[in-house]
Amino acid sequence: xxxxxxxLDRLERASDLLSPIVVKEVRQIxxxxxFVSAFGATLVAGLAIAFFSAAxxxxxxxxxxxxxxxxxxxxxxxxxxxxxxxxxxxxLRIERLEQTxxxxxxxxxxxxxxxxxxxxxxxxxxxxxxxxxxxxxxxxFLLGGIDFLTILLLLAILFIGxxxxxxxxxxxxxxLKSRAMVGLAFAGGILVxxxxxxxxxxxxxxxxxxxxxxxxxxxxxxxxxWWALAxxxxxxxxxxxxxxxxxxxxxxxxAPNRVTPLRVGFLVQFLLIVAWALSFxxxxxxxxxxxxxxxxxxxxxxxxxxxxxxxxxxxxxxxPPVGSRRRLxxxxxxxxxxxxxxxxxxxxxxxxxxxxxxxxPVLMRWLLAICGYICFxxxxxTIAVRALRPEGTASxxxxxxxxxxxxxxxxxxxxxxxxLWRPEAMDLSYAARHLFNPIRTLANWPLVESVEWSTVPxxxxxxxxxxxxxxxxLGRQVTVEMVSTAPQAARAEAxxxxxxxxxx
Amino acid sequence: MSDAMLRLDGLVRHFDDVHAVDGVSFSVDRxxxxxxxxxxxxGKTTTMRILATLDTPQGGDARIGGYSVxxxxxxxxxxxxxxxxxAGVYANTTVAEYLDFFARAHDLRGGDRRTAVENIIEFxxxxxxxxxxxxxxxxxxxxxxxxGRAIVHDPGxxxxxxxxxxxxxxxxxxxxxxxxxxxxxGKTILLSSHILSELSEMCDTVAVIEHGKxxxxxxxxxxxxxxxxxxxxxxxxxxxxGGLERFLLEQPGVVSVHEAGGRVQFELDGGDEEQVSLxxxxxxxxxxxxxxxxxxxxxxxxxxxITGGRAQ
Numbered sequence: 001x002x003x004x005x006x007x008l009d010r011l012e013r014a015s016d017l018l019s020p021i022v023v024k025e026v027r028q029i030x031x032x033x034x035f036v037s038a039f040g041a042t043l044v045a046g047l048a049i050a051f052f053s054a055a056x057x058x059x060x061x062x063x064x065x066x067x068x069x070x071x072x073x074x075x076x077x078x079x080x081x082x083x084x085x086x087x088x089x090x091x092l093r094i095e096r097l098e099q100t101x102x103x104x105x106x107x108x109x110x111x112x113x114x115x116x117x118x119x120x121x122x123x124x125x126x127x128x129x130x131x132x133x134x135x136x137x138x139x140x141f142l143l144g145g146i147d148f149l150t151i152l153l154l155l156a157i158l159f160i161g162x163x164x165x166x167x168x169x170x171x172x173x174x175x176l177k178s179r180a181m182v183g184l185a186f187a188g189g190i191l192v193x194x195x196x197x198x199x200x201x202x203x204x205x206x207x208x209x210x211x212x213x214x215x216x217x218x219x220x221x222x223x224x225x226w227w228a229l230a231x232x233x234x235x236x237x238x239x240x241x242x243x244x245x246x247x248x249x250x251x252x253x254x255a256p257n258r259v260t261p262l263r264v265g266f267l268v269q270f271l272l273i274v275a276w277a278l279s280f281x282x283x284x285x286x287x288x289x290x291x292x293x294x295x296x297x298x299x300x301x302x303x304x305x306x307x308x309x310x311x312x313x314x315x316x317x318x319x320p321p322v323g324s325r326r327r328l329x330x331x332x333x334x335x336x337x338x339x340x341x342x343x344x345x346x347x348x349x350x351x352x353x354x355x356x357x358x359x360x361p362v363l364m365r366w367l368l369a370i371c372g373y374i375c376f377x378x379x380x381x382t383i384a385v386r387a388l389r390p391e392g393t394a395s396x397x398x399x400x401x402x403x404x405x406x407x408x409x410x411x412x413x414x415x416x417x418x419x420l421w422r423p424e425a426m427d428l429s430y431a432a433r434h435l436f437n438p439i440r441t442l443a444n445w446p447l448v449e450s451v452e453w454s455t456v457p458x459x460x461x462x463x464x465x466x467x468x469x470x471x472x473x474l475g476r477q478v479t480v481e482m483v484s485t486a487p488q489a490a491r492a493e494a495x496x497x498x499x500x501x502x503x504x
Numbered sequence: 505m506s507d508a509m510l511r512l513d514g515l516v517r518h519f520d521d522v523h524a525v526d527g528v529s530f531s532v533d534r535x536x537x538x539x540x541x542x543x544x545x546x547g548k549t550t551t552m553r554i555l556a557t558l559d560t561p562q563g564g565d566a567r568i569g570g571y572s573v574x575x576x577x578x579x580x581x582x583x584x585x586x587x588x589x590x591a592g593v594y595a596n597t598t599v600a601e602y603l604d605f606f607a608r609a610h611d612l613r614g615g616d617r618r619t620a621v622e623n624i625i626e627f628x629x630x631x632x633x634x635x636x637x638x639x640x641x642x643x644x645x646x647x648x649x650x651x652g653r654a655i656v657h658d659p660g661x662x663x664x665x666x667x668x669x670x671x672x673x674x675x676x677x678x679x680x681x682x683x684x685x686x687x688x689x690g691k692t693i694l695l696s697s698h699i700l701s702e703l704s705e706m707c708d709t710v711a712v713i714e715h716g717k718x719x720x721x722x723x724x725x726x727x728x729x730x731x732x733x734x735x736x737x738x739x740x741x742x743x744x745x746g747g748l749e750r751f752l753l754e755q756p757g758v759v760s761v762h763e764a765g766g767r768v769q770f771e772l773d774g775g776d777e778e779q780v781s782l783x784x785x786x787x788x789x790x791x792x793x794x795x796x797x798x799x800x801x802x803x804x805x806x807x808x809x810i811t812g813g814r815a816q
Contacts, residue, residue: 016608016613020605024594024601024605027596027601028597032595094595099588102558104609105558108611253558
């Protein structure tokens with residue numbers, strides 16, 4: 001055997017260490033037209049940028065490197081934030097359309113390994129594309145005007161961002177199958193891209209000045225770029241793990257419990273938000289309220305999303321947990337109204353963390369109002385429907401109902417006001433009719449407190465918490481009845497395979 | 505004690521109000537081939553998907569090699585190969601790479617993986633196609649590769665859903681040969697097909713399903729014997745049939761005499777002895793018997809008999 005043959009043989013043996021999905025995907029990618037075109041275009045763009053920056057360098061300004069690097073980053077951003085995530089989206093979509101995913105499901109590969117494999121394959125593709133640009137990036141550094149640390153940081157951020165986008169694309173792909181939905185997703189994706197480009201420009205601006213600001217809205221910033229990168233990376237990794245778990249949840253067959261890993265993942269994500277807020281505990285008292293506000297916004301958004309899915313889950317599931325596991329990890333298991341307890345526990349953590357930051361009482365009440373609105377909007381409709389038909393209503397319908405209820409609460413008070421009272425002038429200022437509108441109420445909280453309207457949000461919150469406790473009680477009752485009367489009935493409620501929402 | 509590789513026990517799967525599978529029970533012994541027949545929408549594919557662990561039953565269970573498809577799906581997958589009614593091929597992938605991927609996916613590593621892929625390529629007779637892209641193959645060849653994929657991990661049970669659909673006659677013959685070879689190799693095979701003549705040549709036993717319920721199981725002859733206790737016989741004379749019908753009706757056990765296609769067909773309620781005596785009687789009575797034959801009932805007769813001839 002020749003030297004090359006021996007090397008290939010050794011590489012082939014080493015490939016046993018890799019995920020089968022990575023091996024397959026990389027084989028497909030390198031033969032695909034999309035990759036060849038992207039690689040070729042990257043080289044052409046790199047050459048063109050190198051030519052123009054060299055011409056610019058001749059003028060002797062000494063800053064040609066900055067322009068060259070900016071242009072190269074733009075090319076890489078298109079590849080990393082559009083081409084690569086699109087590849088990830090298509091990789092899973094085609095697998096589902098051609099039904100090859102079913103064939104993979106019949107092997108030893110779990111849906112999680114499939115999703116992770118596809119993500120890693122996109123990482124390999126990205127690294128290859130980055131490698132194609134490496135000589136030009138090195139040239140931009142040599143031309144001057146940009147330091148090595150900035151180059152390294154921006155490449156790392158782009159790499160992480162691209163992987164994050166790819167995992168989001170994989171999750172989207174696990175949700176959508178019809179062409180219409182795919183079209184909608186792409187339209188949304190383009191909007192996101194515009195946003196990302198805007199953020200990217202901001203990042204460039206801050207990084208070029210050695211300051212990285214994570215929360216420009218709140219005025220909270222990091223002056224140490226490494227700390228900023230670490231925080232960003234941690235958050236991206238946590239959300240990426242959850243996106244992978246969500247995609248797995250969508251792709252898994254009906255039998256296994258796919259909820260517990262998701263709940264653990266989302267709790268970790270929430271704890272990271274809390275930990276980030278608590279990192280301001282030793283900062284001056286003037287900074288801490290901003291950290292509490294940031295905690296309220298990020299934690300509130302997180303809890304609202306989690307509550308939407310956890311609280312509306314089916315009360316009856318295929319395999320209720322039994323024994324000591326149930327007592328220890330109860331809220332992490334699906335069914336039986338445990339989702340409500342899971343959300344309530346996180347709300348308690350949120351309030352506890354905020355209390356440690358010693359904010360003004362008004363801020364604590366603001367946080368309570370956030371939790372109250374979440375409980376009210378997710379808990380009250382759910383308990384109303386579940387009390388009437390504990391086993392009958394699919395979670396999906398409930399989630400859609402809540403999703404509709406929120407915009408209705410935002411718009412209806414104003415619509416009714418203008419229809420019934422017919423005011424002469426359009427009055428957009430905050431008024432009592434907006435108390436059912438959580439966004440406007442929370443945004444105008446100081447006003448709400450000053451005119452003593454806060455009783456309404458708190459009353460709604462109490463109703464919401466009661467609804468959560470009621471759900472938990474109802475869930476326990478239904479589970480006990482189900483286990484004692486008909487063990488087979490649980491399986492009969494299993495729903496369609498692959499429709500995670502219907503099961504858990 | 506029976507040596508059942510596959511045992512279904514009251515399998516139930518409903519889609520809203522449609523009872524796709526409604527208490528299906530049967531078993532297949534090791535090394536046997538069972539043909540699964542029924543009209544469209546009878547529940548064949550749903551049953552097969554449950555057995556392949558792609559779907560979960562709402563009632564009952566099935567055991568493959570002793571493992572439950574409900575409680576031990578991972579173990580079932582290790583000993584089961586499933587070939588659905590679609591090819592399931594990848595773009596930009598050669599035949600060897602396709603098989604290699606599935607071997608890896610079944611956790612075959614190093615030498616085991618390479619040997620498994622080589623064995624499959626040799627067994628399937630696709631050595632000259634190994635570097636061809638799978639998507640560029642003809643339907644028949646794709647079907648071969650798909651069968652190779654299903655058996656790359658050497659499963660004990662093979663589930664083939666409409667494997668011969670859309671194949672030309674030559675490809676069908678080749679496919680039939682492969683299935684027989686696999687059965688001879690000791691694999692238990694459950695296959696459904698619309699082409700009943702194909703099935704009768706491949707299967708040891710059949711199971712007939714309609715509206716999600718099993719109507720009959722056993723060998724074709726056993727089932728037909730249960731359905732039709734009488735033999736269907738026919739006589740062709742060298743001359744006109746005058747008096748033959750009357751003569752036959754006078755014989756003990758003969759019923760339903762009628763002329764069809766230049767011969768007289770009738771049913772005989774009896775065994776070999778009665779048949780021999782009837783032939784002797786015909787000759788003794790001076791009828792110029794040119795042909796005396798028993799109707800060899802096949803799978804199509806069985807299917808029509810059981811389902812009332814509804815569309816397959």
